[in-house]
Amino acid sequence: MNVTAQRYSTLVICIFTGIGILIVAFCFGAFELTRLDTPLGVRQRNAALAFGIMISFFIYINGYLYQRSVKCFSDFLNKYPGEMNHETMVVELQTGFSKCRKYSWIGGGLITVVYLFSEGLLSLESDILSWYLSVLGLFFWRYAICTLFCLLFVTRFALSRFLNEGLIDLFGIEKFKHLSELVISNAVISALSLSLIPIFWLGINVPIIDRVIVSIAFLMLTSFLFLPVNKVQRCIAKKKSLAIQRINDSIKQLFLLNEKHKRRLTDDPVRLRKLSSLINSKQQISAVSEWAIDIPQGMKTIAIVFSVPLSWAIGALVDKYLQEIIEISKMV
Structure with a gap:
């Protein structure tokens, strides 16, 4: 099965997984209007809706992230095979992603247990919906943390194996186009993930501090994901500055020779040609150019930056109209 067919099959599986999660939650009464009379009922509805969408999203994204990483690194190595062996690259990626998946179960389990007990959401007297959402919470946190670990691993892998200062050539900015595409796709994944968070906030007065924390987390994660691009820029800027400084020193030497020999520069064709060169x-x-991002990629970067606050604004509008529909339904 080729990559495209595998991707579509995974997408279909994820869609049916999300639909299945929502159907089971519906059967357990997660979307009954009577539940919306209590804060707990609203939270359960939001959790059921968010889990159905986000678990499916993370399952697909985890597979896509691996395939995207292999493709971008392979394209880079096809043009510059001397940088790293292709088989070694694939093995290291497989090993890294495998560790991310394994450790994400531990992290997801710990976060789920701490969250449930700290919020008092898990007890023997809980109804079946609460238990169902608790199980979904484990899978949600597992796949969310797995996505985070994979993003961090891919970024660190690019920094350590492909962006040594000796490999960054002053006139070789084009070679990093595939890596910059990978950086942007990773940033898109993080932005989409955080853009889905407002689903948990539907019908709830969210403290400003929560929005600030999520915004700061997004900015920090995006800054880390763009470290490869920043590293290329810093290295090229440094080499560019040193090269220009050496040229300026050479030009000064030509004029010093002119004063020493007391001849005009225009009278010495050799030095004149050297000056022109x-x-x-x-x-x-x-x-x-110092940046490995071209104009289309720059537009994508701008879209990424504004995607999260825009999604929150859209979520606020959806929440407003949803509450109006619920009020009308209660009146009927």
């Missing part, structure tokens, strides 16, 4: 080289180096 130095000026031309300086112009070429000055025109070198």
